[in-house]
Amino acid sequence: MLTRRTPISIPDAQAKIANLPLKPQTEIIPTIEANHRVLAKPALASYDYPHFRRSGMDGYAILAEDDHDFPREFKVVGEVPAGATWDQPLQPGTTVRIMTGAAVPTEASKVIRIEKTRPSKDGKTVRMLTTESHSNITEIGTDFHAGDEVLATNQEINPGGIAALTAFGVEQVTVYQQPRIAILATGSELLQPGEPIETGKIYNSNGPMLKRLVEETGGIVDFEAQLPDEPEQLKDALEKVIQTHEIVITDGGVSVGDYDFIGDAARQADNLLFNKVKQRPGSVTTAFVQDGTFVMALSGNPGACFVGFYLYVEPLIRRYQHRPSRIKEVKGILAKPYTKTNGYDRVLRCTYEFKDGQFLVYPNGTDRSGSLANLQTTTCFCVIPHSEKPIALNAEVTTWLLPFKS
Amino acid sequence: MLTRRTPISIPDAQAKIANLPLKPQTEIIPTIEANHRVLAKPALASYDYPHFRRSGMDGYAILAEDDHDFPREFKVVGEVPAGATWDQPLQPGTTVRIMTGAAVPTEASKVIRIEKTRPSKDGKTVRMLTTESHSNITEIGTDFHAGDEVLATNQEINPGGIAALTAFGVEQVTVYQQPRIAILATGSELLQPGEPIETGKIYNSNGPMLKRLVEETGGIVDFEAQLPDEPEQLKDALEKVIQTHEIVITDGGVSVGDYDFIGDAARQADNLLFNKVKQRPGSVTTAFVQDGTFVMALSGNPGACFVGFYLYVEPLIRRYQHRPSRIKEVKGILAKPYTKTNGYDRVLRCTYEFKDGQFLVYPNGTDRSGSLANLQTTTCFCVIPHSEKPIALNAEVTTWLLPFKS
Structure with a gap:
């Protein structure tokens, strides 16, 4: 009919x-599966980050009261590899060897990096050549305080966001x-x-x-x-x-x-x-x-x-998904003749190049509705407005750049 | 040590x-799984496409010898829905009703679209009001001839390419x-x-x-x-x-x-x-x-x-994978002060905006190596060259725009 x-x-x-x-x-999914999903609820820091005083260097931790008159000899009373803690009070004139990322003893004020030290052969003492202008300690809460937004609502999570979430042990997120x-x-x-x-x-x-x-x-x-x-x-x-x-x-x-x-x-x-x-x-x-x-x-x-x-x-x-369209509308220049006229606007399969600040648009072979030969190579569409006269070469045309097609 | x-x-x-x-x-995988994979061998057309004379319209097929003196009455001898064929010779003065995409009878030269016809109530005859300037028939091989490259080697297959491949019944492709x-x-x-x-x-x-x-x-x-x-x-x-x-x-x-x-x-x-x-x-x-x-x-x-x-x-x-890097190197303008100096080049986590033809680059919070607070929101890197003096505001800086980050 x-x-x-x-x-x-x-x-x-x-x-x-x-x-x-x-x-x-919305749905709750594992954080590790949330790449490129959009947060529907903010992700909050559950504790200060870092949550312990972290050494930024491989070196030796010293007390503030020992931080003068270098070069200076220290007694090495122990070692703190990454993942470990030093639970005894650090005494004046003593130091602990400490690794990058390890927890700095509570009393220590600075880490002298290894390049500025000369340990004795038996490792029982170390000579520190100079002090440091920085403490080389990342203090508790430097990145985030408990309750801070780690990621805000409506953000599209990316691998960097996954790193921040997993750093807090956030195993699940609410996404669209x-x-x-x-x-x-x-x-x-x-x-x-x-x-x-x-x-x-x-x-x-x-x-x-x-x-x-x-x-x-x-x-x-x-x-x-x-x-x-x-x-x-x-x-x-x-x-x-x-x-x-x-x-x-x-x-x-x-x-x-x-x-x-x-x-x-x-x-x-x-x-x-x-x-x-x-x-x-x-x-x-x-x-x-x-x-x-x-x-x-x-x-x-x-x-x-x-x-x-x-x-x-x-x-x-x-x-x-709360994500913007990936189709970019730009003003294009019809850089190759197209002479057919139509009573309706024509969405023409094209390719483009960006040259001297302009999007030059080229009809990509056939405009037949039934053709599929040019779909692979089409990178944009341009609109040929309905008209009784053919469109002028170099006319400005509404152009839609297609995603995944550059 | x-x-x-x-x-x-x-x-x-x-x-x-x-x-x-x-x-x-390289490996051979199902075509349907090949989106965004790169072809390692060209995909060739195994037959002409279309492989039959296809009607581009819903209408009535007529002989060339009847294509004059409209309006004109025809006897309707049958109907060809999509997927069907018409196996009897078409006689002068007769027509078959034909659907878009259906096989046009061998002898027919044109399809008069339905809007230009008036069928009788019993459907046994049809009055055609005018002829058509086009045949409305897509001839065999219009898109591809047998042996043509449907997709060339080193192309990244996209959904349009999958359409072309599946149109030929190509169920597998060789990709990197x-x-x-x-x-x-x-x-x-x-x-x-x-x-x-x-x-x-x-x-x-x-x-x-x-x-x-x-x-x-x-x-x-x-x-x-x-x-x-x-x-x-x-x-x-x-x-x-x-x-x-x-x-x-x-x-x-x-x-x-x-x-x-x-x-x-x-x-x-x-x-x-x-x-x-x-x-x-x-x-x-x-x-x-x-x-x-x-x-x-x-x-x-x-x-x-x-x-x-x-x-x-x-x-x-x-x-x-034979795919280009998605990191785009551009010249950026350091649009926010950065005063730290270093003996090594610093790759600074930044954001950017494209404004008046320039990429304006803004350091994105901290530059500390151990920080992960800014990874989610960083959209580019810029390079601060090693120097004993702070870099000037609005200096030109090598900038790498990161993928999936706009």
């Missing part, structure tokens, strides 16, 4: 998704969840991997592509299916994954033809965001919310599917 | 590692291996996770930090250990992991003190690259090759360990 649709602009479609209220969930995402590839033309190729049939390439796009964006793909154009089967699958996922991505089944199953689901949904966008490729791109789940229906055409993911899905997956 | 060392400059130390001959290994890396954290002061904190002891924070740094660089950490300062135990562990790993990273045990086990191993190694670098923090940083394995001995001080990983290990891990 041919159903009329009301197309909206690309920015309007993006805004409808950006304005969706989200309730990001990664959204769980289902991918439904539709089309009776889709072969299963390993099936022999035949006329009219193709391998499912959008499904694997979307899976990796979602994953490198931080989403979790925990359901994938490949479904024929059978209304009942598709309806059942869609209803099921809507109950169990934050986001559902479909590809195919959104054209204007007889097999517009997803289009029907969209029209009956709780909240139809849009079912036509003034864009090429992928004007049939459809988005709706059903039972609190966001459903993104992308075109089955590889080029349109690829563009649609970046324009509409990437920012949402990132927002669930 | 206090052993003399000959310090070399940071660039010289980096060059020694960059010039190490590598024999990167990720190096297998062992991490040995040393020090009798290290507690196991969960052990109660006590004076003189600390939790191992460098080990977890290094693990995540290695992993986000593309290396595989498949051995981690935390070892006390016991020469025999450390020697055994080191010898074992050298036999089974491409890279070994140690932290701690490289100071000038009595417990310089790693330093001893370095001096006895097949190829000592360096055991002292004219840098702060981390002058004791040591690198050597033993039995073909690269051993990087980083300081146990968190700040020095963090700096040392980026300066010396990250580029090597990337090179094993």
